[in-house]
Amino acid sequence: MIEYNVKIDAFEGPLDLLLHLINRLEIDIYDIPVAKITEQYLLYIHAMKELQLDVASEYLVMAATLLEIKSKMLLPKKEEELFDNGEEFTDYEEDPRDELMNKLIEYRKYKEAAEELKELEQERNYYYTKPPSDLSEFTKSISTDDIKLDVSLYDMLGAFQKLLKRKKLQKPLQTRVTRQEIPIERRMSELLNNLKRVKGKTHFFDLFPEPNKEYIVVTFLAILELLKKNEIILEQQNNFEDIYVSYNERGSGIIGTY
Numbered sequence: 208m209i210e211y212n213v214k215i216d217a218f219e220g221p222l223d224l225l226l227h228l229i230n231r232l233e234i235d236i237y238d239i240p241v242a243k244i245t246e247q248y249l250l251y252i253h254a255m256k257e258l259q260l261d262v263a264s265e266y267l268v269m270a271a272t273l274l275e276i277k278s279k280m281l282l283p284k285k286e287e288e289l290f291d292n293g294e295e296f297t298d299y300e301e302d303p304r305d306e307l308m309n310k311l312i313e314y315r316k317y318k319e320a321a322e323e324l325k326e327l328e329q330e331r332n333y334y335y336t337k338p339p340s341d342l343s344e345f346t347k348s349i350s351t352d353d354i355k356l357d358v359s360l361y362d363m364l365g366a367f368q369k370l371l372k373r374k375k376l377q378k379p380l381q382t383r384v385t386r387q388e389i390p391i392e393r394r395m396s397e398l399l400n401n402l403k404r405v406k407g408k409t410h411f412f413d414l415f416p417e418p419n420k421e422y423i424v425v426t427f428l429a430i431l432e433l434l435k436k437n438e439i440i441l442e443q444q445n446n447f448e449d450i451y452v453s454y455n456e457r458g459s460g461i462i463g464t465y
Contacts (some may be wrong), residue, residue: 221269279303402454
């Protein structure tokens with residue numbers, strides 16, 4: 208004789224089974240018909256036994272609880288008149304279904320939250336994460352021994368503002384505006400070649416010989432790019448003092464001649 212094992216949907220506990228029956232039978236959780244839900248619950252327990260499935264003790268405890276609630280619902284309701292300090296009031300018995308209803312409502316909240324987290328987990332599975340790559344072979348060690356770290360970008364911006372103010376005061380009252388496009392790469396090459404010829408320190412303001420605003424802006428951007436590429440060195444002895452520029456002989460050597 209061949210024995211077949213039949214599996215049915217497993218529930219996480221008696222509350223999960225009750226909630227399943229309430230949803231399937233479209234029962235109002237705030238007004239549970241105990242007789243109907245108890246009948247369906249016991250049918251499920253008997254089905255589990257017929258299929259030779261182990262029935263956990265907690266399911267049997269819930270079955271006994273449903274039978275107890277059912278028996279209480281069959282009893283007539285009592286209204287007792289109590290007297291306290293000469294005042295008369297009526298005390299009604301609590302609904303025996305309240306405790307079970309509160310447990311089911313609380314369990315439903317956690318179950319819905321678990322389903323939402325599961326959906327988020329499934330959505331996250333569509334994303335592929337890549338570990339960070341090792342880019343050390345593409346980097347080059349840059350020596351910063353000769354770079355004065357006390358010269359910040361704010362110091363350079365302050366010097367740039369002083370330069371604009373000085374050029375504005377020297378600007379003639381009447382002038383003709385002409386458009387002149389200067390590539391930053393060409394200005395970087397010019398600055399670098401001039402600093403190589405000087406072979407020493409150059410005052411920051413001496414790098415801006417022309418009063419043209421476009422020329423000044425391009426020159427300032429070119430200085431920032433050269434500093435970023437470690438082609439030049441900026442020095443300042445103390446705060447608010449003059450800034451001096453010099454060629455860095457150990458720079459990257461990326462800028463060519465244009």
